Amino acid sequence: TLTFRPDRCGRTGGMHPEAADKAFRFWVSSVNRDLYGRTWGKRWHRGLMWARGQEFHKDGRIHFHAVISSASDDLYRLGRWSDWHALWLREFGVNKLERPESQSDIAGYVSKYVAKGGEVDFSPNFQAWQPPPMQWGRAPQQEVFLATSQNAGACGQVASPARVVNGSGAAAALSLS
Template sequence: MSLAERDEQLCQLLNTQFNQSGVRLQSAAYADLLRRIPWQQFWTLTFRPTNSGCNGSMHPEAADKAYRYFVSCINRSLYGRVWSKRPHRGIQWARGQEWHRDGRLHFHAVVAAPDEDINRLINRYEWHEFWYREFGRNRIEAPRSQMEITGYLSKYVAKGGEVDVSRNFGAWVPPMLDYTPRPEQCALIAGDRST
């Protein structure tokens, strides 16, 4: 059994064993599972009410299709039309779904590219605009540290959500990000303090 298959089984097991008494244990298990991968971006993807049903919430299957379409568009722009036939099979992701107070479903996801920092490969603003135009509000941002990632999705499990992963989850390990400030950032920070 490959590492990816084992991780997928663990994810399914965690989702099926969800109950109120096991929330903390389940949340910690997801955090441990997600900690293994050096994630490169956080996504928060929300659907506007016009894309929703009569009660204001988008059907989970329609939301899932929208999310997968978004990921597919990014993969196509990075790796071409046959991105799924490449050895890495596109970007990896793990996402948590949460129901907002107003009843709308939205996703929280972490993503990574196989060969290079995804923040250098894609224009975040362009994809922010794409989601906004097609579906609604969103935030696409780079994490400040790997510590920030540990609880990002697992906290949504504690709220009663589910975590879903890409088919290639765990098939490869993306490159580690360098979180040290660049020289030009240090100069800007030093300049801000002097004024």
């Protein structure tokens, strides 16, 4: 949850949605720079993925409820949450960053704001990570099994990468451990 301080919200106590959006994107960009370096936008995943719900306090101040994730690894292992918390606190206002316990927590968190009639938007790279497509054809699993069982060393370890042909006839390198 990312909330703006009253002194950042102008005379009326409200912040324009575009200004709030820019603040959120600045924060995400700063986290990306911290995690992936200056050229984070050139990586295959193009940085953090996020879904964000927008709500207004009773006093009219806008705040965001966001779920962020990394396509490459667990954010709790990658980053320094205390630094990201301090950045939002210093620049914009109060925040609460916490790790979800399960996928259903994430779905419930975002859908709550959809049900309230709030606006939910997504990062441009929201579906950056996609599982590899399944190749249907001549049972590639059997070929993989045969290739790995022939190369198996002690304790089932593969001594060297096996080269197999998938259902489309293209060669694919496979390294199992």
